Amino acid sequence: MLYRESGQFVTSYRADQRVFRLWQERWGLALLLAVAFVMVPFIANDYWFSAILIPFLVLSLAGLGLNLLTGYAGQLSLGSAAFMAVGAFAAYNFHLRIEGMPFLLSFVFGGLAAAGVGVIFGLPSLRIKGFYLLVSTLAAQFFVQWVLTNFSWFSNNSSSGVITAPQLIIAGHDFSTPLGRYLLTLGIVAALTVLALSIVRSALGRNWMAVRDMDTAAAVIGISIARTKLVAFAVSSFFLGIAGSLWAFTYLGTVEPHGFDLTRSFQILFIIIIGGLGSVLGNFLGAAFIVLLPILLSNISNNLLAGAIDPGQLENIQKIIFGALIIFFLIKEPDGLARIWQSLKRRARVWPLRF
Amino acid sequence: MSTELSNVPILQLQSIEVVYEKVILAVKDVSLSVAANSIVALLGANGAGKSTTLKAISGLAAAQRGEVVRGRVLYQGDDITQANPAALVQGGLVQVLEGRHCFAHLGVEENLITGALIKRPTASVLKQQLERIYHYFPRLKKLRKNLAGYASGGEQQMVAIGRALMAEPKLVLLDEPSMGLAPLVVEEIFDIIGNLNQQQGVSFLLAEQNASIALKYAHHGYVIENGRVAAHGTTQELKARSDLQALYLGI
Amino acid sequence: ANEQYFPLQSYRIGPYAAGGTGFFGGFIDYLQYVNAKEGGVNGVKFTWSECETEYVVEKGVECYERLKKGLNGAPAAATNPLSVGIAYATLERSTADKLPLITINHGRTDSTDGSVFPYAFPLQLNPYSEVSAIINYIAEKSGGLDKLKGKKIVTLYHGSPYGKETSPILELLAKKYGFELTLLEVPHPGNEQQSQWLNIRRAKPDWVILRGWGVMNPVALKTAQKTGFPTDRIIGNIWSNSEEDAAPAGAAAKGFISITTHPSGTNFPVLQDIDKFVVKAGKGNLQDAKRFGTVYYNLGVVNGILNVEAVRVAQAKFGKRPLTGEEVRWGFENIRLDDKRLKELGALGLVQPLKLSCADHEGGGAVRFQQWDGSKWNVISDWVQADRKLLRPIIEESARQYAKEKGITPRDCGKEG
Amino acid sequence: MNATPLLQLEHISLSFKGVKAITDISFSVNEGEICALIGPNGAGKSSLLNVINGVYQPDQGTICYAGASRHRMRPHDAAVQGIARTFQNIALFKGMSVLDNVLTGRNLHQRSSWVEQAFNVGRAPDEATEQRRKAEQVIEFLRIQPWRHQLVGNLPYGLQKRVELARALAAEPRLLLLDEPMAGMNRQEKDDMSRFILDTQREFGTTIVLIEHDIGVVMNLSQHVVVLDYGKKIGDGTPEQVRVNPDVIAAYLGTTH
Amino acid sequence: MSFFFEVLLGGLLAGVMYSLIAIGFVLIYKASGVFNFAQGSMVLFAALTFVSLLERSVPFWGAFVFTLLIMLVLAWAIERFVLRQLVNRPPITLFMATLGLSYIIEGLAQAVWGAQVHGLDLGVSDEPFELGGMLLSQFDLFAAAVAGTLVVLLSLLFNKTRTGIALRAVADDQLAALAVGIRLHRLWLIVWAVAGVVGLVAGLLWGARLGVQFSLSLIVLKALPVLIIGGFTSIGGAIVGGLIIGASEKLAEVFIGPIIGGGIENWFPYVLAMLFLLVRPAGLFGERAIERV
């Protein structure tokens, strides 16, 4: 009874196209944002901000970026971390080298730089499909990392290649505290999420999915495959680029090219698969799973088994459990956590009936 | 059920219920039986649940995340509800899938060979088998070296049917055998079905939209509506029912 | 609780597990030993807990945040991540949290300047000192610094910030002494080095400095053998100097030279004691008991000695109780290890004489050279000093730059006690 | 009926790795007529459709469409020129809802840039409403409203065929190519589909080329029939003419018809 | 000039080592359409098991046979608990599952055998001897011979036997394969077991070179471009791809590296593979995706 459509007649197409159609959804979202912006700051402590919430948000955003490309436009990529790196290092340099560049603007420019690089490495997708496309994105992955380590200009000639975040001051407010960094991240991620929702519901989003599902048919309908794919690479990389900046500046506060290695790309891929390909919500669920589960496992095992088992052994066991859980999810719910959420909603709609 | 030759039906469904992905109820209550050495037609509108019923029998529904949640399937008297497809093929129960499902990267002949693998035929037997299929579908002989993926729709349909016959089945589940085939070939296929049935005692359960031709060859018919058996009887009985004529039989 | 806590961001699995298990094994065993033998320092016992990082930066950060508050009321003394990346990522955090960040034998070179980096300690040896000492050794072998002129030296480095860190200094030294330097990069992780060694074969250098990490080291030795380069002309740096770096190369490693800040082996009283109090008591931390006394293990012990010594020094000033990070930092800055003190600690010859201060967070800057005989390391030289006078201005310049970027006002070390 | 040809194929040949699929075929389709392509399996019918809208490039011959003659089409150009089609092996976007599938058909009538669409500003919002209205018209026309929000992937075969037709119609094509639109349907469903096709022709004046094996349907629907066999044209004329053509009977229809 | 040839030869021989890993990949891809990212972990697992047995003073052949058995058990478990549950699912799902698998296998390998670094001596000398002014090592020749043998055997399996047909059928369409009665489970078991054996062989050769340690699982990254140039479905392609990658990456590092900054070996093969793909989208010998409308 909680979740009913009845009585909510949609009277215009415009209303029907709204991002959130049911009042339950709208209120739920408002509530969620209120909790995130107002309540969490009161109840969470620094550990939660710095070690859990911020990485969770940043990885959700990264997942979102990849999901636009892989989940919606159907282009498999293992280069996400590279685009994040481009975003981070570009934002760093924009901020460093252009006097008086506002912080947020340098993020946007960082994102745009990533988008540009994304388009370049997306070009081969016009000819290459499926797993073969991995090669192009992997090329991006290794090439970008190499460029950033090899040309120290990018890290302002720091001998170690590590860049450190400048002070996070926006319009006179200092966002350097854990809480400030959390709010900044949350604001950016929320805004981009809304943008993503609007994109996937637009004609652009539909074209992506069309190309994903059957590109010959899409071409026959008159969708320009090349443009659609490249736009997907650009938009996706833009999101990833911003996520990279956040990773470097609001989360770690410092980053080296190696921090955006292949493992990170895999991590992001995990997020979207576990969360659900072609779902916006899924990225958040997936990121929660990927970020929280290991920490949870490690906390549990440390508290319950500390001393009883060698810590390295504990970690091995966690690894095994983690892998097993991934497989378990793929078996039980191949469409990801988002799908579980949908089924729950569907159940709630027809409840108490079963089908 | 008076025309039965032996007493045990080769196939029996006892009110099965099939659910996809744990939530989509596709077949609600279907019971039917195929007498040994007979041809039974399964009729019904799009989405009635014909294909699902067939896949439930052959055990292929599981591969599409479907599940028989209620009821039993008996093949030659044995419960095969949970049996694995390979064992069924070995036992002579073969399905021709809707939508052809050829192995695109295998040649036409290799496609046919896959049908016989389970019987482990010797090279010469295999050759004989192939010749038999080529005799049924001369067009395939010309294409034997071509990749099946490039064959035309109708050619692929021939490959799919030929491939099933390579296993020397006792019971064939045919899902829309006439789809995409030229009228001449449709005639030929039903002739083959009729011949196999009469000369070698092969039984057929066919889901077919072309009701007029299906009922011409079938002994028995079932009409499925919304996942339930809405009517059944011998072909004569069905043809006589005026309520069905307009809907399915197109007479 | 009358306890002092060590948060351990350890790594016991993954590609660098060998380093992590050895180092943290030695560290923990030393803490256990102090607890067992002396009941801690002045009655303050040590506790610790581990958090696995797999050498991954963000895991290290999470661990840092999780553990920094101490354990059951026991305050944290210092963090020892043994990872350049984690050290960088927690540098500002630990400064804000007033918790000493110990990067023994590695870390940011400019953090040697404690006036800008009050909480970071690249104890014993920073990366610049490392190469300087190696060049000095080569000079010694060639018969003097003036004999370096015209020598050919190739540096084979890991393709990472760590690997590149010392390149500018090498170039500087090359210019100064007139030797011919070639820098060759091995892409991470370094499991294929055919082309680099073919290049070396072509260049026919007098020495190869191996600045490796993990699997890159044994592969380098194997490939050197394959391309016919003599092993005793290869000098491994501080992270190419363990048994795990040499042994997998088998016979190909025989003759390989490397630097070390601490000899391996068990012939030191402190190790004998650890053996007696900890290992024999069945509490040893090593999974593989054979690794007792190996390079990584002994580094852990050295690290333990230094950390405990800092606590001891600080207690002398602030009182015999668990200390805050800020107090422990004072302890570190006032470590004075001379031969007499080292002898008391049973670590004479294991730890080099050290004198830290507000301005100097490194303290030593000396290394010894060891050679692999096919099954173990043998020390082949006395302490060789880095040219710290030469390096100091560079370090200060870099630190000043950092201070400017971050808006830090350096401490006035003249006023620190 | 208007007698100017909208589409003219001249001496089209196509082969794959030496196998001739189409040999020197010429025929024309008048504006506003329904033309049926029939012939045995593998005769080259689908290949011919693929040539017309540019999925395959012919080895030889010219394609005259709407007055312009060219050597080859490109799928995208064909779409821009108002050619829409359905496929023999259903080529719907399986991961999308019925409505979204139909909306993709409106793609070429989209004027707003992708940036406007992404941010839903400028021309985009009004346009979205307009496209939606058009799509809903088609959906209503083909009576698939109840499934509007369902994923097409799991719909029954016949419905999918109808959705595919809807997608093609949504493009408001001038020339509509249908490859076996009624395969896998029963009598009544075929009748419905025939009606839709006829209505389309009447209401919108669309020219239609369709492939169909059910000869009864072909006779009812089409004004013009072209018969292929082994890539060659063996018949071309009104349904009645073709039906009695002995070559066609021998190659395709068989004696029973 | 002779230096050029030396680099070329060294590259070719290094390439053979890559091929060894790539073969395991191709095998599984060709037979089940699964892009098996866990191949690297299997290599690690096999080598680690073998060397740990050796160190517990099991004789060489005993250890070999025992490791083979373990790889069989592993294949069985993978089939039983993972693949069987994922019949007829999209390739990306299976790909992800193999990523999950790699976690499990790596965790398991380290849990059972520890994270130490082991040396491994196969008794094949890796010391160079000179041949016409160029250095060659017995070990490289041995590796090349092993890789060649594997390729010949596996090509025979795929192209000349009925099992081969069945394997390729499974890779094409699992539902149809089930429908014609192919015993999916048994085939998968066979394939993964063979891949395990190939993994063991690769693991021993690589292990002898790198030492047996965690980084063994990273050499997958070297095998990917090889695979892509050769084509996912061609066993012979794995060798050709390996030779191309090996030779060109060494030549590039030696001759181009100094110009644009060294250490280009990590990305160069990928860029090269990409260029190949632009000309042949399914690699040199891979099957093209068939899409008919």
Ligand SMILES: Nc1ncnc2c1ncn2[C@@H]1O[C@H](COP(=O)(O)OP(=O)(O)OP(=O)(O)O)[C@@H](O)[C@H]1O
């Ligand atoms: N794999 C699947 N997953 C989910 N639902 C399915 C699946 N396959 C079929 N269905 C649903 O089950 C119902 C019955 O479908 P089925 O394919 O059995 O119909 P049919 O009688 O064969 O129709 P047609 O004549 O169109 O082939 C349909 O509503 C369909 O949407």
Ligand SMILES: Nc1ncnc2c1ncn2[C@@H]1O[C@H](COP(=O)(O)OP(=O)(O)OP(=O)(O)O)[C@@H](O)[C@H]1O
């Ligand atoms: N892409 C291709 N590559 C190779 N051969 C092809 C290709 N497309 C079609 N063919 C061949 O061309 C011939 C004609 O195929 P087409 O699909 O046009 O037949 P069709 O008339 O549509 O038959 P059906 O009625 O069975 O659909 C067939 O023999 C087919 O094998």
Ligand SMILES: [Mg+2]
């Ligand atoms: Mg059906």
Ligand SMILES: [Mg+2]
């Ligand atoms: Mg056709």
